[in-house]
Amino acid sequence: MSHDREFDVIMYGSTGYTGRLVAEYLAQNYTGDVRWAMAGRSAEKLAAVRDEIGAPADTPLIVADADDPESLADMVARAKCIATTVGPYQLYGESLLAACAAGGTDYVDLCGEPAWMRQMIDKYEAPAKESGARIVFSCGFDSxxxxxxxxxxxxxxxxxxxxxxxxxxxxxxxxxxxxxxxxxxxxxxxxxxxxxxxxxxxxxxxxxxxxxxxxxxxxxxxxxxxxxxxxxxxxxxxxxxxxxxxxxxxxxxxxxxxxxxxxxxxxxxxxxxxxxxxxxxxxxxxxxxxxxxxxxxxxxxxxxxxxxxxxxxxxxxxxxxxxxxxxxxxxxxxxPGYGSTSKMIAESALCLVRDVTDAPGGIYTPAAVMAAPLIERLEAKAGxxxxxxx
The missing domain is CATH 3.30.360 (Dihydrodipicolinate Reductase; domain 2)
Known part of the structure; x- marks a missing residue:
């Protein structure tokens, strides 16, 4: 995985209900410490959310759309890790996951859809291993x-x-x-x-x-x-x-x-x-x-x-x-579903890019790739x- 990316974390889905909470958490806890950006389909909505949550005015905004593979490829190339709250993942998630697996970019989501997860494991585990992307499902209350x-x-x-x-x-x-x-x-x-x-x-x-x-x-x-x-x-x-x-x-x-x-x-x-x-x-x-x-x-x-x-x-x-x-x-x-989940996915993304940098690519669960350091983060930061x- 490339370590010279522009951003540590891009929060994809920042204008949605849960994505906005994740962006707010990053703004309140990591401004100046983490290079992060807000991403979504509308620059106008992203700017409005940035202002509503009190994020710094210079917080980068990235326009990307699941229906536009080129925009996703451009976005994932700029980040060490993409955190996505845009579900149901079986309807909207595959193109982003595929872009991360191809681009060597880490990925965390809130997926609780086991049939889709198995389909993604079958299709993208090999490309993720090859590129070094660590794909981690279920980084919220489930599971x-x-x-x-x-x-x-x-x-x-x-x-x-x-x-x-x-x-x-x-x-x-x-x-x-x-x-x-x-x-x-x-x-x-x-x-x-x-x-x-x-x-x-x-x-x-x-x-x-x-x-x-x-x-x-x-x-x-x-x-x-x-x-x-x-x-x-x-x-x-x-x-x-x-x-x-x-x-x-x-x-x-x-x-x-x-x-x-x-x-x-x-x-x-x-x-x-x-x-x-x-x-x-x-x-x-x-x-x-x-x-x-x-x-x-x-x-x-x-x-x-x-x-x-x-x-x-x-x-x-x-x-x-x-x-x-x-x-x-x-x-x-x-x-569980929002207040705690939004903190858990943010800390999962940061744990991947800061604490478990040596873990190889593949499709993981939270415990399989970052158990001890993630527990430490969640206790220190996420309540x-x-x-x-x-």
Missing amino acids: IPFDLGVWFVQQAAEEELGGPASRIKGRVRGMQGTFSGGTAASLKATMAAAAKDPKIIQLLMNPFSLTPGFQGADQPLGNKVEFEADLDSWVAPFIMAAINTRNIHRSNFLLGHPYGEDFVYDEMMLTGPGENGEAMANAVAGDNSLGGDDGPKPGEGPSKEEREAGFYDVLFVAEGGDGKRVMAGVTGDKD LTFKREG
């Missing part, structure tokens, strides 16, 4: 707290249990905030694609859809309301599990299976004990508002007050073969905590 949380608790298991845990439970203990309009749009686009192509349904159903050539142990479905006696709580299905579990198995695969080839992982929401806990679990299981017409639209999102009031708290329980276990918690200080418990 950083979960992917890095599993990696973190496995480090604890190595120390305390003498080896990796072959079984880990991810359990969401608390969360406040709405899912993004982009997440809802991605879900709808995925369902539309699956209706046309049965192969996509197979990819969506397979926990190992992102590990080409490797099929591991049977995994829990995580689709039922149950009582977990060891945690004294009812559990309900967690909507992000369908993407997070795939990324975690890919991390294990890319790292050479340090968690073991028979590693088992699932994600659920904890809703508490007793009748209230059961009622809450059933309510969570019955909620399909994200896929409905009343869900958030792309470009829409919560107010600043709502973002600031949001949080999340995830427990990871690593079980050893002898009944011993190690636990760790991951928390975030803003709403996340990673802590052992119990």
